[in-house]
Amino acid sequence: xxxxxxxxxxxxxxxxxxxxxxxxxxxxxxxxxxxxxxxxxxxxxxxxxxxxxxxxxxxxxxxxxxxxxxxxxxxxxxxxxxxxxxxxxxxxxxxxxxxxxxxxxxxxxxxxxxxxxxxxxxxxxxxxxxxxxxxxxxxxxxxxxxxxxxxxxxxxxxxxxxxxxxxxxxxxxxxxxxxxxxxxxxxxxxxxxxxxxxxxxxxxxxxxxxxxxxxxxxxxxxxxxxxxxxxxxxxxxxxxxxxxxxxxxxxxxxxxxxxxxxxxxxxxxxxxxxxxxxxxxxxxxxxxxxxxxxx
Amino acid sequence: xxxxxxxxxxxxxxxxxxxxxxxxxxxxxxxxxxxxxxxxxxxxxxxxxxxxxxxxxxxxxxxxxxxxxxxxxxxxxxxxxxxxxxxxxxxxxxxxxxxxxxxxxxxxxxxxxxxxxxxxxxxxxxxxxxxxxxxxxxxxxxxxxxxxxxxxxxxxxxxxxxxxxxxxxxxxxxxxxxxxxxxxxxxxxxxxxxxxxxxxxxxxxxxxxxxxxxxxxxxxxxxxxxxxxxxxxxxxxxxxxxxxxxxxxxxxxxxxxxxxxxxxxxxxxxxxxxxxxxxxxxxxxxxxxxxxxxxxxxxxxxxxxxxxxxxxxxxxxxxxxxxxxxxxxxxxxxxxxxxxxxxxxxxxxxxxxxxxxxxxxxxxxxxxxxxxxxxxxxxxxxxxxxxxxxxxxxxxxxxxxxxxxxxxxxxxxxxxxxxxxxxxxxxxxxxxxxxxxxxxxxxxxxxxxxxxxxxxxxxxxxxxxxxxxxxxxxxxxxxxxxxxxxxxxxxxxxxxxxxxxxxxxxxxxxxxxxxxxxx
Numbered sequence: 001x002x003x004x005x006x007x008x009x010x011x012x013x014x015x016x017x018x019x020x021x022x023x024x025x026x027x028x029x030x031x032x033x034x035x036x037x038x039x040x041x042x043x044x045x046x047x048x049x050x051x052x053x054x055x056x057x058x059x060x061x062x063x064x065x066x067x068x069x070x071x072x073x074x075x076x077x078x079x080x081x082x083x084x085x086x087x088x089x090x091x092x093x094x095x096x097x098x099x100x101x102x103x104x105x106x107x108x109x110x111x112x113x114x115x116x117x118x119x120x121x122x123x124x125x126x127x128x129x130x131x132x133x134x135x136x137x138x139x140x141x142x143x144x145x146x147x148x149x150x151x152x153x154x155x156x157x158x159x160x161x162x163x164x165x166x167x168x169x170x171x172x173x174x175x176x177x178x179x180x181x182x183x184x185x186x187x188x189x190x191x192x193x194x195x196x197x198x199x200x201x202x203x204x205x206x207x208x209x210x211x212x213x214x215x216x217x218x219x220x221x222x223x224x225x226x227x228x229x230x231x232x233x234x235x236x237x238x239x240x241x242x243x244x245x246x247x248x249x250x251x252x253x254x255x256x257x258x259x260x261x262x263x264x265x266x267x268x269x270x271x272x273x274x275x276x277x278x279x280x281x282x283x284x285x286x287x288x289x290x291x292x293x294x295x
Numbered sequence: 296x297x298x299x300x301x302x303x304x305x306x307x308x309x310x311x312x313x314x315x316x317x318x319x320x321x322x323x324x325x326x327x328x329x330x331x332x333x334x335x336x337x338x339x340x341x342x343x344x345x346x347x348x349x350x351x352x353x354x355x356x357x358x359x360x361x362x363x364x365x366x367x368x369x370x371x372x373x374x375x376x377x378x379x380x381x382x383x384x385x386x387x388x389x390x391x392x393x394x395x396x397x398x399x400x401x402x403x404x405x406x407x408x409x410x411x412x413x414x415x416x417x418x419x420x421x422x423x424x425x426x427x428x429x430x431x432x433x434x435x436x437x438x439x440x441x442x443x444x445x446x447x448x449x450x451x452x453x454x455x456x457x458x459x460x461x462x463x464x465x466x467x468x469x470x471x472x473x474x475x476x477x478x479x480x481x482x483x484x485x486x487x488x489x490x491x492x493x494x495x496x497x498x499x500x501x502x503x504x505x506x507x508x509x510x511x512x513x514x515x516x517x518x519x520x521x522x523x524x525x526x527x528x529x530x531x532x533x534x535x536x537x538x539x540x541x542x543x544x545x546x547x548x549x550x551x552x553x554x555x556x557x558x559x560x561x562x563x564x565x566x567x568x569x570x571x572x573x574x575x576x577x578x579x580x581x582x583x584x585x586x587x588x589x590x591x592x593x594x595x596x597x598x599x600x601x602x603x604x605x606x607x608x609x610x611x612x613x614x615x616x617x618x619x620x621x622x623x624x625x626x627x628x629x630x631x632x633x634x635x636x637x638x639x640x641x642x643x644x645x646x647x648x649x650x651x652x653x654x655x656x657x658x659x660x661x662x663x664x665x666x667x668x669x670x671x672x673x674x675x676x677x678x679x680x681x682x683x684x685x686x687x688x689x690x691x692x693x694x695x696x697x698x699x700x701x702x703x704x705x706x707x708x709x710x711x712x713x714x715x716x717x718x719x720x721x722x723x724x725x726x727x728x729x730x731x732x733x734x735x736x737x738x739x740x741x742x743x744x745x746x747x748x749x750x751x752x753x754x755x756x757x758x759x760x761x762x763x764x765x766x767x768x769x770x771x772x773x774x775x776x777x778x779x780x781x782x783x784x785x786x787x788x789x790x791x792x793x794x795x796x797x798x799x800x801x802x803x804x805x806x807x808x809x810x811x812x813x814x
Binding site: 149153154155156158159161162165166168169171172173174 | 373
């Protein structure tokens with residue numbers, strides 16, 4: 001039983017951090033499809049940071065810096081150059097996937113994976129079987145709660161939601177939606193970097209090309225499934241992780257009788273099902289409200 | 296108390312241009328503190344722009360606004376709010392998923408940045424009670440009726456100590472009794488020392504509530520502020536319409552400016568026994584995305600009759616149009632067009648039988664703004680023919696040119712984009728397309744919204760002429776003066792039901808009572 005819980009926490013934690021990044025962007029009115037790109041930038045920068053500086057703290061700071069810069073780039077393209085946020089987000093994902101591959105090639109030649117000498121600090125033997133979990137796993141509930149508090153229990157959070165739902169309402173109380181979106185995307189950059197760091201250095205200690213394998217898009221699905229609520233989206237992300245853990249188990253049990261590919265597709269199928277369910281429950285009004293015209 | 300002679304809000308040579316359009320042109324005026332000021336004018340006169348400049352939402356291109364004795368930077372809402380100016384928007388600016396308490400909090404300033412649900416209720420309940428607004432603080436904005444939403448929006452504007460409260464066309468969405476309550480509220484605010492600016496477009500309302508009146512026309516200040524004790528309806532009407540414009544029938548002029556009670560004499564004679572051009576029998580629809588479902592609606596329109604549909608917005612008017620246009624399905628009941636059951640027919644089939652629609656949103660549903668005028672104009676005739684039929688664009692263009700000229704549309708050439716036309720001209724393009732000799736039933740949904748007085752009168756004339764030719768017409772409007780002036784019969788919709796049918800002479804109080812369900 002312990003090992004399945006550990007497996008769920010290990011696969012779920014990166015997903016939750018990235019989902020939270022998506023939640024805050026969604027609330028501010030940007031459909032962030034660049035999550036995949038941000039996550040892999042975070043993963044790559046963490047491993048390269050550890051290799052180059054030899055310090056986990058510095059590596060995490062470097063990862064956050066790059067993910068925040070990439071988020072600011074997205075903000076600039078969407079808000080200042082008035083690009084379609086969905087296309088711009090997909091572009092960011094392409095930039096992340098391609099840019100990280102380029103980065104490790106320029107550092108290490110033709111390698112497609114980089115190993116780090118060590119990963120994130122673990123809890124240690126004092127926690128028994130759970131000692132293999134990284135500190136970011138323990139930090140995750142704290143971050144979820146903190147984001148819930150900021151988004152749902154502060155005036156800042158209400159103003160952020162207003163920017164997403166009804167930007168004109170935000171402007172008419174003196175809030176600048178563009179500035180709020182910059183703040184939201186920057187916070188999202190930090191969170192996505194943590195998700196990437198946990199993925200590459202939480203249980204593993206290496207970075208490989210395309211290692212996010214669609215987790216950023218799954219996180220985005222969790223944002224929609226969870227109605228952009230920090231707690232709801234976290235639950236959705238954990239639900240997807242439980243399914244993928246069950247999938248791995250089922251693979252061991254059923255082995256030959258069920259096709260291996262089908263079991264691996266389970267979390268993704270669940271994502272599609274979850275999206276369908278959430279749009280049914282909410283009457284299909286998932287579409288964003290665009291800024292009302294001024295006259 | 297406030298010195299009644301001190302200026303609360305001043306405009307110095309304020310001009311605003313949006314691209315090539317001049318919305319305000321060198322407006323200079325001063326509003327004294329502690330009074331109720333009305334700002335009136337036709338649609339397109341610059342009233343909303345004026346409100347937005349004064350509240351810091353729009354930066355003036357030239358000139359400046361001063362609040363009290365402080366000159367505002369322009370285009371800075373936070374600064375204007377700090378100086379005590381608050382604006383209540385015509386289409387309310389509240390995030391729809393917020394609860395009432397959250398809607399108060401998100402615009403608040405000062406201490407108390409964190410909250411629990413309970414502390415939020417405790418913080419805002421006294422505020423709402425002091426304004427006599429009784430509403431569940433946990434209710435979501437999107438679930439509230441429009442009159443409560445306006446109350447919430449006013450309360451939202453008053454969360455800071457507002458010295459100047461500007462309301463942009465607050466009466467446009469209200470029932471007659473809602474308007475009366477609003478005016479009571481405004482008078483109480485005045486008694487508390489708040490300077491109120493009301494953007495209005497009905498003279499009757501101006502004379503009922505305001506201390507002074509200021510008239511704008513085509514972005515310029517015509518006159519004002521004048522004391523309302525010194526002006527009468529006739530003079531205001533002249534100031535609003537302008538001397539240069541053509542003459543209107545007396546009843547039309549009263550309806551256009553809201554100067555008095557409109558008297559309508561029914562013209563329906565022998566047509567009363569003819570087969571209805573539209574008959575809805577006992578219709579119930581599924582829940583519709585654009586409003587409440589229709590319930591047990593019985594409704595008919597005879598040839599040569601204009602039936603007005605009154606009601607506070609969002610009470611099923613859109614569903615009614617969508618039902619007749621085959622966008623919403625009935626779960627029960629039948630739709631008959633000119634005696635035939637068309638319940639299962641497509642919109643194309645219905646159109647070929649003479650259904651014509653002047654839709655609610657002329658810029659999204661009525662016209663393709665990025666297509667040329669001739670493409671927009673020919674859409675009706677072309678879509679009735681097989682899709683693979685050859686067309687002769689040169690001939691279509693010349694036909695379109697002739698038709699638009701006959702309707703008095705002002706345009707350069709038929710190849711120009713529909714988006715380049717003004718609201719009135721764009722509506723004329725739709726009229727010339729939808730009012731053709733084969734039309735039997737014309738649905739005119741808010742056909743004059745946003746149009747200036749000349750264009751409004753033009754639309755009325757066009758509908759009357761179609762009626763006199765024998766068309767049945769449904770006129771949906773939130774302007775009771777308009778409905779009373781040109782409708783032969785008025786039905787009131789409330790929550791998806793027909794709440795009453797009225798014939799001329801209309802009793803505004805009875806219609807108003809039916810609109811909110813008081814019998």
